[in-house]
Amino acid sequence: MEFVSPEGLRLDGRRPLEMRQLRAEIGSISKADGSAVFEMGNTKVIAAVYGPREVENKSQQISDKALVRCEYTMANFSTGDRVRKPKGDRRSTEISMVIRQTMESCILLEKFPGSQIDIFVQVLQADGGTRSACINAATLALADAGIPMRDLVTSCSAGYLNSTPLLDLNYVEDSAGGPDVTVGLLSKMDKVTLLQMDSKLPIDIFENVMQLAIEGCKAVANYIREILLENTKQLEYRRGK
Amino acid sequence: MKETQITLNQTQKIRLQRALDTLHSLSSKSLSDASVTVADKIPVNLNDSSILKGHGTLDLDGELISTNCGIVERIDRLVYVRSTKSRYIPETGNVIVGRVVEVAQDRWKVDINAYHDGVLMLASVTSPDGIQRRRTEADELNMRNTFEEDDVISAEVRNVQNNYTAQLHARSEKYGKITHYTDFLQLDRGQLIVVPCYLVKKRKQHFHQLDEYGVLVILGCNGYVWVGELIEAKDGMELDISEQTHGGFTKSEEEEQHTTLLETRQNICRISNAVRVLSILGFNITLEVILEIFDLSRSLDVEIHDMLGGEFCVLVAEREAERRSQN
Numbered sequence: 001m002e003f004v005s006p007e008g009l010r011l012d013g014r015r016p017l018e019m020r021q022l023r024a025e026i027g028s029i030s031k032a033d034g035s036a037v038f039e040m041g042n043t044k045v046i047a048a049v050y051g052p053r054e055v056e057n058k059s060q061q062i063s064d065k066a067l068v069r070c071e072y073t074m075a076n077f078s079t080g081d082r083v084r085k086p087k088g089d090r091r092s093t094e095i096s097m098v099i100r101q102t103m104e105s106c107i108l109l110e111k112f113p114g115s116q117i118d119i120f121v122q123v124l125q126a127d128g129g130t131r132s133a134c135i136n137a138a139t140l141a142l143a144d145a146g147i148p149m150r151d152l153v154t155s156c157s158a159g160y161l162n163s164t165p166l167l168d169l170n171y172v173e174d175s176a177g178g179p180d181v182t183v184g185l186l187s188k189m190d191k192v193t194l195l196q197m198d199s200k201l202p203i204d205i206f207e208n209v210m211q212l213a214i215e216g217c218k219a220v221a222n223y224i225r226e227i228l229l230e231n232t233k234q235l236e237y238r239r240g241k
Numbered sequence: 242m243k244e245t246q247i248t249l250n251q252t253q254k255i256r257l258q259r260a261l262d263t264l265h266s267l268s269s270k271s272l273s274d275a276s277v278t279v280a281d282k283i284p285v286n287l288n289d290s291s292i293l294k295g296h297g298t299l300d301l302d303g304e305l306i307s308t309n310c311g312i313v314e315r316i317d318r319l320v321y322v323r324s325t326k327s328r329y330i331p332e333t334g335n336v337i338v339g340r341v342v343e344v345a346q347d348r349w350k351v352d353i354n355a356y357h358d359g360v361l362m363l364a365s366v367t368s369p370d371g372i373q374r375r376r377t378e379a380d381e382l383n384m385r386n387t388f389e390e391d392d393v394i395s396a397e398v399r400n401v402q403n404n405y406t407a408q409l410h411a412r413s414e415k416y417g418k419i420t421h422y423t424d425f426l427q428l429d430r431g432q433l434i435v436v437p438c439y440l441v442k443k444r445k446q447h448f449h450q451l452d453e454y455g456v457l458v459i460l461g462c463n464g465y466v467w468v469g470e471l472i473e474a475k476d477g478m479e480l481d482i483s484e485q486t487h488g489g490f491t492k493s494e495e496e497e498q499h500t501t502l503l504e505t506r507q508n509i510c511r512i513s514n515a516v517r518v519l520s521i522l523g524f525n526i527t528l529e530v531i532l533e534i535f536d537l538s539r540s541l542d543v544e545i546h547d548m549l550g551g552e553f554c555v556l557v558a559e560r561e562a563e564r565r566s567q568n
Contacts, residue, residue: 030246033328052328052356108299108308113404115356143279146327148308150299151280188280188306228278232310235325236276237268238261238523239440240565 003161003173011172012041019156019168019216020129024136024227026144034145038137041170042127047137049145051117060116065109067116070100072134074123095131098194102135102155102184105193108148117147128171129157131182135194136220143228151186152224153193156216158183158209160201165209167216181206183213187221246521249551260558267565275314277307277322285320295321329355329438329463331398331407336447338433338461339409341392347381349388351396353463354438357406361388361396365410393428393467395448395459430501431457431469432513436520438464442527449528454508460526468513470501507545511535514548518557521549533560 004010014020020041029035032048039045055061072095073087103119119141121134132155139153159169161178174180179201184194192214201209249257277283283305285292294300297309298321307313309324331337331353339351339359351359363376363384388394396409441460449458450471459467501509515534519526534557538548547553 034326054352054356054358112356115404143310144326146309146311146324148297148299148324149279150301150306150308152278189301225278225281228310229276232276232278232312232325233273234265235523236272236312237265239325239525240264240268241525 001176003176004164004166010166012170016164016166017212019219020170022220022223024140024224026140026227026231032141032145034141034143034147036137036140036144038133038140040129040133040136040168042125043123043129043133043170044125045121045123045130045133045137047119047121047134047141049117049119049138049141049147051145052112052115052147053118055114055116061114064113066107066112066114068100068104068107068109068119069116070096070103070119070121070138072096072099072121072123074126074130078123078126095134098131098196099134099138102153102194103138103142106139106149106151106153106186107142108150111148117142126171128169128174129182131155131196132157132184135184136224140224140227144231151189151191152221153184154187154217154220154224155182155184155194156213156220157181158213158216160205160209165205165212167212179206179209181209181213183210183217185214185217185221187218247549247551247554249555253551253555257555257558260555260562263562264565267562272312275312276310277313278310279308281307283307283313283320283322291318293319295319297322297324325439326437327439329353330405331355331359331401331463332443333398333400335398335443335462336395336459337398337407337409337463338393338395338428338459338465338467339463340433340465341388341390341394344384344388344390347376349384351394351409353407353409353461354435354465355405355407355463357404359396359398359407359409361394361409361411365399365408367411393433395428395461395467428457428459428467428469430472431467431509434466434468434513434516434520436464436466436516436526437523438462440464440520440524440526441466442525444527451508451512451532454512455502455505456508456512458512458528458531460528466516466526468509468516470505470509510545511538511548514538514545517549518554522554522558522561524557524561530561533564 023039025037028037029048032050034049037046052066060067072092074083076083119138121138123130135155157169157180159166159178159180161176169180179197179199182196183192185192285305297307299306299308307322309322311322311324314321314323337353339353341349342352342358343350347363349361351361353359396411399408399410401407441462441464443462447460455471457469457471512535515531543553
């Protein structure tokens with residue numbers, strides 16, 4: 001099947017190096033300490049952060065830093081066919097662990113010994129790149145909750161179809177069976193904290209594709225930074241002196 | 242933003258936006274210049290080694306970066322980032338409202354919306370008979386007579402431990418002169434409203450007795466606001482000695498049968514909704530503003546449940562814009 005037309009257009013009309021449209025909203029869940037909705041094209045994800053708060057299970061308490069728990073679920077209605085088991089299946093467990101490790105690398109855990117930070121992410125609409133959207137939403141939610149982080153973690157995916165590196169794959173391109181590289185990046189420090197790939201790639205092409213994903217991460221980071229700055233200013237001028 | 246909770250029609254949206262734009266123009270420009278997000282560089286002269294790096298900052302490769310979203314504050318040599326929205330960080334002397342979550346051996350654990358539950362020691366609460374004495378085992382076994390799980394209490398932060406755990410003591414308005422057990426202010430006829438804690442400022446007075454409405458308002462620094470019925474505390478000297486020797490607290494029968502007046506209940510609901518409106522709009526919560534909104538809703542004959550609707554919220558925003566532009 002042709003994923004990149006001879007004119008250089010993909011199935012949804014994008015250019016190979018073009019990302020999908022980004023949209024973010026902060027503070028959607030008023031009960032949570034921090035929350036955010038993040039959209040990458042048709043992929044829509046909501047994240048809620050609770051904490052730092054008292055540990056529920058005293059046996060899991062860590063004496064010198066905070067405990068991070070993460071849960072990734074897909075809403076029943078998020079994919080084409082109604083999902084029967086939204087959480088507890090292997091893919092969800094794996095992605096929960098991946099998101100948790102990624103966020104642990106950027107939160108300053110030593111500031112809250114003996115406490116617990118809960119991150120809940122749910123996919124409302126899945127169209128490829130859900131893992132990346134979840135990490136971006138979690139970053140926004142953590143910043144909204146006022147939890148100190150050493151940097152903003154952003155994530156983006158890239159692939160290689162019809163001998164062309166493609167940025168930000170959607171579901172159709174993802175399910176083509178070609179390579180799918182997901183990168184999580186600490187944007188200002190320029191350090192990669194997450195690197196996953198499906199299928200296989202020769203090493204030189206892999207470097208190109210990974211670099212492309214890193215560029216995507218930086219673009220997402222700029223957008224997230226704008227959103228957070230706007231939100232901070234708004235909160236400040238509303239409350240007054 | 243929280244206003245997504247209230248449904249507004251097109252005109253209301255425009256009016257709200259206009260009111261918020263007025264507030265924006267009234268805010269100082271220096272404030273918006275000092276806004277930072279995570280990993281932003283804080284402009285500071287690093288050659289000056291006497292700079293103190295406070296909360297919310299991180300020294301990375303010789304540069305000072307912010308770890309939170311917030312405003313950079315500089316006081317003398319201290320540079321720190323004041324995060325707007327965060328959980329409550331206890332400070333000594335703050336008056337807080339909390340909910341008891343656990344009754345432990347010689348202490349109560351109280352949920353105060355902080356990183357850890359607050360700890361209220363048995364010894365920090367006046368004994369039932371009012372005498373200053375060491376707590377016995379009988380006192381420990383009778384702890385539930387004072388506070389049980391899910392009770393709402395008000396207390397003051399005595400000190401804060403290293404990991405931000407607050408030690409509390411039960412506060413009485415009449416300093417040092419605990420007369421009747423209701424001075425513990427176990428709060429049970431009213432509403433507990435949770436607001437973002439940055440909207441409640443530290444003031445001299447946190448307990449507000451509104452006698453004309455029969456309502457007690459406690460603005461906890463931790464963002465828990467109590468609006469409840471004002472019960473007149475009896476003077477302990479008049480207490481019958483036989484009541485005291487019964488041990489523990491026994492609520493006198495007349496208090497159990499006492500039902501709150503309808504008017505008082507309506508006042509409680511109206512004031513609670515005023516607090517909720519302020520929380521939705523993100524404005525500072527002070528007693529003056531609450532009473533203004535209360536009077537506004539009564540003068541316009543707004544139904545209590547309509548106070549959380551779009552129209553009243555927009556009116557409050559417009560009022561606030563007016564008030565701030567006059568100041």
